[in-house]
Amino acid sequence: MSVPYRVSFNGKLDRLSSLIDRLRVQVENARSKDTDPDMANLHVLTDTSGAMRLVFCPLDASLINKHADLHPRSDETALVAARITISGVGKQLINALPECISVQLAEEPYLTAVVMPLIEEVTLPRCGGQAAFQRLCEVVVIRLLRHAMEQGKADTGLLNGLAHPRIAAALVAIHEAPGEIWTLEKLADTAGMSRTQFAVTFKELVGATPMGYLSNWRLDIARAELEAGRQVKSVATLCGFSSPAAFSRAFSKRFGASPREARAEPVRSEL
Known part of the structure; x- marks a missing residue:
């Protein structure tokens, strides 16, 4: 079975799309009356000179207040404040990020290009503004993921592996074709x-x-497939297990519930 490697527009290996496709991103405008502004984990801040800073802390709510970078400094004002909640299989990407990322936008025009429309949606609200705000925040998160990967912001973890050209080839192969009969030798060969x-x-x-x-x-x-209602046998095949029984043993060991139980009632994530 050939592995359907995904490529980006420049013809190079696309290291993120197979993971991003599995992310579920919920965005709340922390300036709205229904959201606690203290729970915002994405800010666009500007200081008295007009310099802007983008801060994102992909944290549990209980940990947000420990990061001083997330909150405006004495000379800063918040232009955008959002609460971004990320779930789904692709959340491994977020778990690989540092606890808090702070970026001076003057040094990153690539990020500025998407932040400016986001500021516009907040300061000049128009029809469809909430939908635009949601989608622009999603794009900001994707570009921050690229930034973290390209700048080596993670010491270890998935993003660090994706930043290595040879290891990335093996990781993308795993992400794109989980049902392939992978061996260590085959993955090593994929990585060259x-x-x-x-x-x-x-x-x-x-x-x-x-x-x-x-x-x-x-x-x-x-x-994720079981919680979406897919049959146990088809999930076992999709994910490369030799039999439903082997799948059930591995699943129960990892999550403390059988696949049939997970299909009936979602199991709690250990993340």
Whole structure:
């Protein structure tokens, strides 16, 4: 079975789309009357000179207040404040980010290009404004993911692995084709590395063994598919398990509930 590698518009390996496709992003304008402004985890701030700063803390609500960067400094005013909640299998991307990212927009015109329309939607509200605000915040998150990956903002984890051209090839292969019969040798060959070099480098960058990462990715997809109502047998096949029984054992060990139980009632995430 050939792996359907996805490419970006410039013909290079697309390292993020297969994960972004699985993200579920909920956006609330923290300036609205229905949202607590103290719960905002994305701010666009401007100081007295007009310089702007973008801050995003993809954190649990209980941890937001510990990050001083998230809140306006004495000479700053908040132009945008949003509460962004991210779930879904692709949340592994968010978990790989630093706890808080602060970017001076004067140094990142690529981010500024999408932040300016976001500011406009807040300061000059028009019909369809909430929908535009939602979608622009989603684009901001995607561009921050690119920024973190390209700037090496993560010390270890998924983004760190995706930043490595050879390890990224193996990760994208796993993400795009979880049902493939992957072996360590096959993944190493996909990365263009020796078996030992691949295993060591993958563990150092991602923080998990290649086969451990593969197993967790398959099971995360399986949980999402089951919660969406898909049949246990078809999920087992989709995710590359040799039989429904093998799938049930692995799923129960990971989540503490059988696939049939998860299909009837969503299991609690350990993240």
